[in-house]
Amino acid sequence: MPDIDCRLHRKGALPMVRHDLWATITAEQLREIPDKATLGRLMTGRQATRVVDAYGQISYVHPATKGSRIYDLNHCEGIRRKTKVAVFPLLMEGDAEIRVTWTNSDGEERTWRIEPVRELDDAGFPLDAPVFGERFKANPDTVAAKNKKELDRIAYPDHDDAQEARRRQVTPFGGNLDAISHLHGIETPTYLEREGEIIDAPAPEDIRKPVPLPRALMTLSQAWGRPITREENQWLTEKYPRGIHPDELEKLEQNSAPGAPERRLRAVR
Structure with missing residues (x-):
């Protein structure tokens, strides 16, 4: 075409007609286009x-x-x-x-x-959807739910309800599954036993707090089954002004304090 430059102009390359540029393509550079599908x-x-x-x-x-x-x-x-x-x-x-x-x-x-869901009514619901008040239809099982049911079937082949089998504590896989079978073939290293050193540990100090005297008097009164006398109260107050140690209180529960009135039998006519 006269007065028209049909050459391809690119930066860094000489102007060239497009057909001449295509002619430079070698056979190794050609690729077959895939089919339409x-x-x-x-x-x-x-x-x-x-x-x-x-x-x-x-x-x-x-x-x-x-x-x-x-x-x-x-x-x-x-x-x-x-x-x-x-x-x-x-x-x-x-x-x-x-x-x-x-x-x-x-x-x-x-x-x-x-593909899109095509069978829809005018309201946008699937045509096979349940009608309100007529029937119910559960959602289809997912892939995870199907796999879970398959595992339950393998674990409890003699039971139709795996959940009921678990509730009854039925052993899965018929008791043939050994969870630690991979540990049976492990060889433990052999070593010589070493005796430990015997040490003398001091007995721990008894750091229990003494029982306050009012509470101790109530405990003794319940243990003896009678009120505390004035003589017993005076004796306990003088001997244990800061409270009674739990061990000492346990001993007093078994025996009356000094100064307690002696129990004598009286004949009743």
């Missing part, structure tokens, strides 16, 4: 983040739709309530399908292709 699976839209709700679902507005769609993730292994997932809309194939990506605790990335 593969490109459809690879071509996605902008990433978004969603949190799985209590029903194992997420909502997302696909570029091909005008409103929000519901996507069920209950069949995705490892995904549970409040799990954050990355969502990519598929642009070239499918009807409002998305790609869901999630990374588990081991750093492994899992990817699923999810």
Whole structure:
């Protein structure tokens, strides 16, 4: 074309026609483009983040739709309530399908292709949902719940109700599971026993506080089964002005204090 410069101008390179630039590509640099189906699976839209709700679902507005769609993730292994997932809309194939990506605790990335829930009524509820007042329908078991039931079936093969078996303290696995079997083959080192040195430890000092005299008098009165006499009160007050030691009080409970009146038998006519 006259008076038109069709050469490609790039900084640091000489002007060159685009076709001449393509002619410089060698056979080793050529790559075959994937088929249309593969490109459809690879071509996605902008990433978004969603949190799985209590029903194992997420909502997302696909570029091909005008409103929000519901996507069920209950069949995705490892995904549970409040799990954050990355969502990519598929642009070239499918009807409002998305790609869901999630990374588990081991750093492994899992990817699923999810279709929206299509069978909904005008109010947005699934057509197979239970009707109020007619029947009940529990949420489907999650992958974790299914794995738990499978473990219960293996642990208690002769019982239909694993919870009842635990309540009755039934031994799991038929008693054939040895939790310390990996320790049986351990060889302990052999060593010569050494006798310890005998030391003389002084007896600990009795640091118990004496019982205050008023409380001690009440204790003795209950132990003797009678009131404290004036002579006994005077004798105890003079001997133990700061209280009675617990050991001494225990001895006094067995015997009356000096000066106590003697108990004599009287004949009653």
